[in-house]
């Protein structure tokens with residue numbers, strides 16, 4: 554690595570040399586990616602470096618260009634002050650819209666500052682880096698509505714964030730484990746938001762940040778008359794730090810179909826002597842986009858039996874036993890879509 558700073562010094566010595574180098578980079582870039590696209594297939598859950606036959610020389614030029622921009626960004630970041638404790642951009646309760654004719658192109662053009670699902674405030678250093686994990690399958694319209702509202706919402710909270718959305722055979726909990734592991738492979742995040750695709754936050758004072766204790770963000774939703782679904786409910790949208798989630802060994806991997814996995818996470822949290830905190834019911838309000846129960850996500854009839862063994866099973870069923878195969882990572886403009894093979898239930902229920 555120490556090769557690069559000295560390389561920059563040489564580069565900076567002459568503008569002409571730099572321009573020449575830049576031209577070479579452009580030529581190398583075109584040559585390298587002329588028959589490639591932005592999709593990247595990664596095998597066995599590891600983000601191993603891509604070796605698509607890039608020539609040694611061209612690769613060096615590209616890396617030096619990338620390192621330079623990283624260096625510039627680090628310098629810029631150091632010069633910026635930390636964002637204020639309360640963002641001046643918050644607006645409180647927001648009127649949400651769900652226009653059936655909304656398109657992804659429109660949402661992309663409204664969010665020009667988001668690059669590959671990621672945003673960093675330009676005028677201050679965000680207080681937390683937050684990965685938003687959205688498990689989804691066959692809910693494209695819901696994802697579109699959520700992206701439409703969530704990007705501006707998170708930007709008003711002055712967060713550094715990225716949105717990861719995963720798509721596979723349905724097992725919400727395991728997909729969220731995969732999201733956590735893959736997001737950490739990508740970058741070092743402080744905080745994780747586990748987010749249903751159909752829940753749109755109504756008030757930007759509901760902060761997508763982590764706290765001393767795990768936080769549950771959906772106190773009320775329109776479909777339940779804005780009441781907590783039941784005492785101890787920990788589903789829908791929740792926030793945990795990297796350490797809190799690791800401490801409970803993540804979600805269980807063994808809940809296929811609908812229900813139980815959020816209760817399992819609550820049990821894991823209490824077993825670790827942590828407690829669940831919630832923002833006020835005035836603020837933690839959501840609109841759920843209407844839907845029926847999805848096919849392929851039937852009620853998990855085994856959930857009560859599974860919940861009875863959580864106090865033992867949490868040690869071996871979780872992040873430390875989460876096996877999967879990443880089929881593709883697509884860096885779309887507004888989110889990073891990870892398609893995974895998470896396998897099938899061990900036995901039919």
Ligand code: UDP
Nearest residue numbers: 688689690691692723725749750751847850
């Ligand atoms: N989900 C999905 N496709 C499915 C089933 C579930 O994307 O076929 C995801 C989606 O994020 C959804 C979450 O799992 O919001 C929870 O499922 P659901 O909305 O059915 O639960 P409920 O409405 O009862 O909270």
Ligand code: MN
Nearest residue numbers: 749751841844
């Ligand atoms: Mn739902």
